[in-house]
Amino acid sequence: MSTPTPFTADAHFSDAWLTLREPADHRARDAQLTHAADHWLAQRANSTATLVDLGCGSGSNLRYLAPRLRTPQHWLLVDHDASLLEHARSRCDELVSAAGEPIQLTTQEATLAQALDDALDGADLITASALFDLVSAEWIDALAARCREFGCAVLFTLSVDGEIHFQDSAGMTLEDNDDRFVFDTLAAHQQRDKGVGEALGTLAPSYLKQAFLRHGYHLREAPSAWRLGRETWPLIDALMAGWRTALLEQAPAQATRIENWYRTRLSALDAGRLMLTLGHRDLLALPPESTPGMSFDTSFETSVAPSQDRPA
Ligand SMILES: C[S@@+](CC[C@H](N)C(=O)[O-])C[C@H]1O[C@@H](n2cnc3c(N)ncnc32)[C@H](O)[C@@H]1O
Numbered sequence: 001m002s003t004p005t006p007f008t009a010d011a012h013f014s015d016a017w018l019t020l021r022e023p024a025d026h027r028a029r030d031a032q033l034t035h036a037a038d039h040w041l042a043q044r045a046n047s048t049a050t051l052v053d054l055g056c057g058s059g060s061n062l063r064y065l066a067p068r069l070r071t072p073q074h075w076l077l078v079d080h081d082a083s084l085l086e087h088a089r090s091r092c093d094e095l096v097s098a099a100g101e102p103i104q105l106t107t108q109e110a111t112l113a114q115a116l117d118d119a120l121d122g123a124d125l126i127t128a129s130a131l132f133d134l135v136s137a138e139w140i141d142a143l144a145a146r147c148r149e150f151g152c153a154v155l156f157t158l159s160v161d162g163e164i165h166f167q168d169s170a171g172m173t174l175e176d177n178d179d180r181f182v183f184d185t186l187a188a189h190q191q192r193d194k195g196v197g198e199a200l201g202t203l204a205p206s207y208l209k210q211a212f213l214r215h216g217y218h219l220r221e222a223p224s225a226w227r228l229g230r231e232t233w234p235l236i237d238a239l240m241a242g243w244r245t246a247l248l249e250q251a252p253a254q255a256t257r258i259e260n261w262y263r264t265r266l267s268a269l270d271a272g273r274l275m276l277t278l279g280h281r282d283l284l285a286l287p288p289e290s291t292p293g294m295s296f297d298t299s300f301e302t303s304v305a306p307s308q309d310r311p312a
Pocket residue numbers: 011012013018025054055056057058059060061078079080081084110111112113128129130131134194195196
């Protein structure tokens with residue numbers, strides 16, 4: 001079997017790659033934000049809660065969340081990839097809520113642009129995981145405005161933030177000129193248009209925060225980095241292969257430098273001499289009407305800080 005690859009030119013992802021990353025994603029997520037979302041839903045929904053997962057892939061986010069939420073749930077899964085929706089349906093049809101109640105599931109083949117028009121109405125909670133590096137600032141602005149219009153909360157997890165570190169067995173971060181070149185080149189590659197305008201790439205987490213703060217949302221953010229060692233070798237191998245492809249696409253004139261970097265870092269990871277940390281952020285945003293401090297948490301942000309987050 002060929003190595004599943006995380007990078008595609010047209011924002012289509014294989015089920016093999018999404019399946020490979022799922023355990024690392026579930027380990028990395030911030031459990032407290034899920035708990036807070038569960039609490040908010042339990043206070044708000046007097047019957048079945050409506051939840052929408054944007055860019056659902058084969059349903060990883062749903063498999064994490066549904067059994068951790070107590071309310072009865074109706075989920076709408078949205079993706080532009082029909083084959084991933086088929087995988088999601090077949091792998092999520094027996095899910096139950098934290099209270100043991102079977103969840104209801106609907107899927108919709110749609111683009112993210114279309115989803116803004118016809119998938120959000122009536123939702124209590126909009127979710128997405130590993131999605132926002134692909135989208136544009138304009139799409140996030142429109143999403144935040146639609147969420148405000150419908151008064152729904154959002155839980156967006158595993159947005160890459162550009163923090164990549166190689167660490168030795170003593171926990172020391174190693175970073176040389178080639179690493180810095182690689183990280184900058186990857187960040188540039190991530191900002192290519194993936195079909196929803198110029199992609200935000202690693203700027204997405206901070207842009208998301210600002211967009212929802214501007215609409216008066218209460219925010220809570222948490223890190224959700226992958227920490228990968230030799231025991232997660234298939235994931236490291238696929239990730240590094242995907243990075244190599246992206247680097248060669250972005251900087252073909254630097255092929256020798258890229259190949260040397262790739263071989264050096266991969267062999268150290270393979271030998272267990274290095275760990276790889278890949279940063280992500282999770283965000284929970286509750287609409288202005290919520291009173292999060294009263295019930296379960298007092299650490300929500302509620303105002304817009306000066307920001308240079310919008311890309312030039
Ligand atoms: C990195 S995958 C994440 C999938 C899933 N959320 C997970 O955590 O495993 C990004 C997903 O977004 C979907 N996607 C990307 N661009 C899209 C677009 N313009 N419209 C709809 N879905 C899109 C892809 O098909 C893919 O399923």
